[in-house]
Amino acid sequence: MEALVAVIIGVLTACGVYLSLRRRSFPVVLGITLLSYAVNLFLFAMGRLTIGQPAVIDDAATGYADPLPQALVLTAIVISFAMTAFVIMLALKARAELGDDRVDGDGPSC
Numbered sequence: 001m002e003a004l005v006a007v008i009i010g011v012l013t014a015c016g017v018y019l020s021l022r023r024r025s026f027p028v029v030l031g032i033t034l035l036s037y038a039v040n041l042f043l044f045a046m047g048r049l050t051i052g053q054p055a056v057i058d059d060a061a062t063g064y065a066d067p068l069p070q071a072l073v074l075t076a077i078v079i080s081f082a083m084t085a086f087v088i089m090l091a092l093k094a095r096a097e098l099g100d101d102r103v104d105g106d107g108p109s110c
Contacts, residue, residue: 005045012038025091025101032087036080043072 012034019031047069054061095101 002045005041009038009041009045012041023102023104025087025094025103028103029084029087029091033080033084036076036083039080040073040076043069043076047072 016031016034016038019027019034022028022031047066053063053065056067057064091101
């Protein structure tokens, strides 16, 4: 199971990097989104999730789940949403001003 999760994280990262290096703005947005999914899966995999254990330390509990991976993933989700919204607004503004959605700036000159 760990190998499957590692392969999925690797594929998401590779596809995200590939799409982030494209010339158009929409594949860049998709690439950033795939990279954020890969980071979230990586944080979950590194956290060693436990099932049926409380997240907060209690005197009566025999064990507990580590709350740090949950907090990190929640923070990563918020940051990735903000970055996606920023890149979309940046792409729309560039499209409106330049008349093209190329990232490298080699669009038609006005």
